[in-house]
Amino acid sequence: MLRRPHYIGLGLVVLLTVVMLTLPSPTKTRLKLGVGSAFVPLFGLDNSTRQAAGHAGDALLPKSELLRELEALRLQNQQLRLAATQAEAVLRENDRLRQLLGWQRQQPWKLKLANVVLREPANWWRTLQIDLGSRDGIRTNMPVLTPEGLVGRINSVGLTRSQVVLLGDPTCKVAAQVDNPAHDLGVIGPGGALESEFVEMSYLSPSAVLKPGQTVKTSGDGGIFPPNIPVGIVVESHPVDYGLSTVARVKLGANLSALEEVWVMLQP
């Protein structure tokens, strides 16, 4: 049987929980960011430790290895510059054709690099925290990606850090299309609780002809993610709901469990 002080303690915790859960959403977000700012000293410490470990690793790397890497990067840089020149010419041609047809001009993506500082401590969500915040121009719902593909979107923004909700989280749904002749549309949603590299693409047409290896990219519907951001590739598909729709299993392009750096798209 609980004695009186325990009743009081439990009552206070219950009251506090009820108050917290019934707070208005903006207040809750601000309070959450405020409580989370208690960890700012540890962010700095963690960052310094990683940097020190990196410097120690660099010091141990032999000069011949560095020179070989430098040469490889020079070569890659030249190839990328040539590809960029070609892409620029294609972009100009595309703009000219769009102008002739009276279509809206495509804006180039404006990206900002961010470091992943923390991951979700609870096992039933998929989020991470990055070291960019409102002072860096980050706003909620901005898309987050890597060169391999889409990662997620910004969920909440603090002054110096932001929370990114990843693909596969129940709160991150993305309108996507399969790169097949019919351009079948669907919605990317969560996969399994243990499979961070797979997601499910649902609400596909029952007549969708999907083959393993077909690429999936954002469709641009929904207003958050711009079109043509690569998401992943189709692994398998099967009809559901007595054949009323098709569901595809999609392997994500970005490895979400090994993210160190991500790009935030500032102007979708």
Added chain:
Amino acid sequence: MKSWLPTFFVLVTAYLAVFWEAAFTPLRHLLGAQIDLLPPLIVYAALCTDVRTTCLLACLGGLWFDSLSQNPLGVTMLPLALVGLTLYSQRELILRDQTFAQFTLGLAASGAAPLLTLGLLLTTGHTPLLGWGTLWQLLVMTVGGALATPVFFVGFEWLHRSLAHERIAETSFRPDREIRRGR
């Protein structure tokens, strides 16, 4: 050790444990789930500290955890408090110095706390990522928490011995009552 020191150490450990859970990822990559260190800590607080420390740990630990998570703020507090205060109410009946008892209580607390949190999340209309894989994650959390519980007890005991004044054992011997025997 003064009365506020155990509270301070328990809260600092909770603060570091929450940060560790969010920053240390190798275990998650290896096992597919992250171990939660707050339930083992609440077992220690409930058995070896007072009700104030147990409630403070449930509130602050829960708030810190939720602030780094997508959990709604405050949802982890109540499960931790329920587990902690249930143990606190039965602490006279528990052999808290036995490693097996610590392990068993850690197992129960680490299994109950996430289940209660999930129940609260579902009750408040949230949709966490659940599936068959969740059973494995709960198993990892339960066993991991159980293994961590005796470690916390040993760690805090060491801290207590290092910082507290050693109590002098009183004996029945009194020099003024000593009978001097002569030849």
